Amino acid sequence: MSEARNATTEGAVSQGEYVDLLGEQYYCIRAYDRMAPFFMSVISSADHWLFISSTGGLTAGRINAESALFPYYTDDKVTENSVNTGPVACLFVQRGERRERWEPFARRRPDDQAIERNLYKNVAGDKLIFEEVNHVLGLRYRYAWRTSDRFGLVRTVWLQNLGDEACHVRLLDGVRNVLPYGATTALQTTMSNLLNAYKRSELDAASGLGIFALSATLTDRAEPSESLKATVAWQVGLEGATYLLSTQQLAAFRSGAAVEQERDVKGQRGAYLLCTELELAGGAEQSWSLVADVNQDHSQVAALLNLLRGDTRALAAQVEADIARGTAELTALVASADGLQSSADELTTAHHFANVLFNIMRGGIFVDNYRVDKVDLLAFLRTRNRTVVEAEHAFAAALPVQLGIDELYARAAATGNDDLIRLCYEYLPLTFSRRHGDPSRPWNRFSINLRQPDGSRRLDYQGNWRD
Secondary structure (H helix, E strand, C coil): CCCCEEECCCCCEEEEEEEEECCEEEEEEECHHHCCCCEEEECCCCCEEEEEECCCCEEEEECECCCEEECCCCHHHHHHHHHCCEEEEEEEEEECCEEEEECCCCCCCCCCCCEEEEEEEECCCCCEEEEEEECCCCEEEEEEEEEECCCEEEEEEEEEECCCCCEEEEEEEEEEEECCCCCCHHHHHHCHHHHHHHEEEEEECCCCEEEEEECCCCCCCCCCCCCCCEEEEEEECCCCCEEECCCCCHHHHHCCCCCCCCCEEECCCEEEEEEEEEEECCCCEEEEEEEEEEEECHHHHHHHHHHHCCCHHHHHHHHHHHHHHHHHHHHHHHHCCCCCCCCCCHHHHHHHHHHHHHHHHHHCEECCCCEEEHHHHHHHHHHHCHHHHHHCHHHHHHCCCEEEHHHHHHHHHHHCCHHHHHHHHHCCCEECCCCCCECCECCCCCECCCECCCCCECCCCCCCCCC
8 A cells, every 4th residue: 555645734634545446446545635736637548638626626628628618727727716617516415303505525614524535546547536425414425527438528426325324315416617619718718708698508308418509609790600519418317307507596506495497598607407306225325427528519419319318227338338448448558558567566556557648648659550541641641742742643542551661661762752751751650649738738739639520540649849
């Protein structure tokens, strides 16, 4: 067991150790909230990106910052925005005649010993779990951020009754400040209030699907400006829930008042909040998952509606299977760069995995043992020097669909064209590469380009002058 300690001004101590949780090995920081806020990332084998503070504030999306689910700001703002962006939960817990309100991860007194908070991240780096235990109420609230290539970003919640007696829970849970498609970083930082005016959040009541879009793209020109894609959010696990698409009724819920389902909200920041009531037997646990994705067109939304109107238990199983598939793919990527090792020192083993993972995220990995795809190669050559490609038409026409890189060098050398030879040596069949850009490095812009528009694999290397 490896342990890390951090003394704070209140005299409390944060401790770190490896634990087995949900079938995987995680590193746990106990009493993490006694430490100064720190920043983390959640990795994906696909094109997801997620940067999150220990306060719970986060930004996330796909491909790049222009396709964000939550606003993309610098890390200080992400940390501070935990009060208005990302997860929120409020519970009214009834045990016998006693009824109390509990808001997991809300600000608390430093001397409040009834609350215990722990943070878990798996060794692969693609799962992050926040946990709060209320020892007075005898409840554990735990939520995880995970990724699914097929479905998007997944937030799963587990609520467990730690006592022997049953309890009744009135629950509000979900996420705030959900961005619609088309909310670029420029709009977020320079026209955020005007952007809010264009937002429209709609609910398909039969399935619980939330659709977040712009009523039109922002422009002052006399031209068509339809916004034809959307962000979507949905849930599995809570039957009969009431859905809120904004935070307008959040204060009412906190005061104990009833709330009404929202079907069409305009001019407000988007939210996807679930309200329901649960009966938890002694030792029982209830779980549910909130799933959200960006850049969805009409056909994708229609396909998702069909899934949600079918067997939701089977759908939940598909989500879990796709998450597991992503973890296996991420592990395979690291393994291809010799990132797996076994050691008696768990910390050393995990550090090596993480070090190799972040190295291949920067430099990429070679695909299929240096195999070269003809279509991708010719696209690269045309981008670099169209004249050379046109002059060496016979070379291009004779290329097989796939070939080894040594064969490519030999074919290029046989032409005697120095420019073509140089370009072929410059071509690198790499994927998984992205620039070192994140909310703490605002001078770089990352883009995770793993697919072509038709869904096929895209080879892409994002180097700079230092590589």
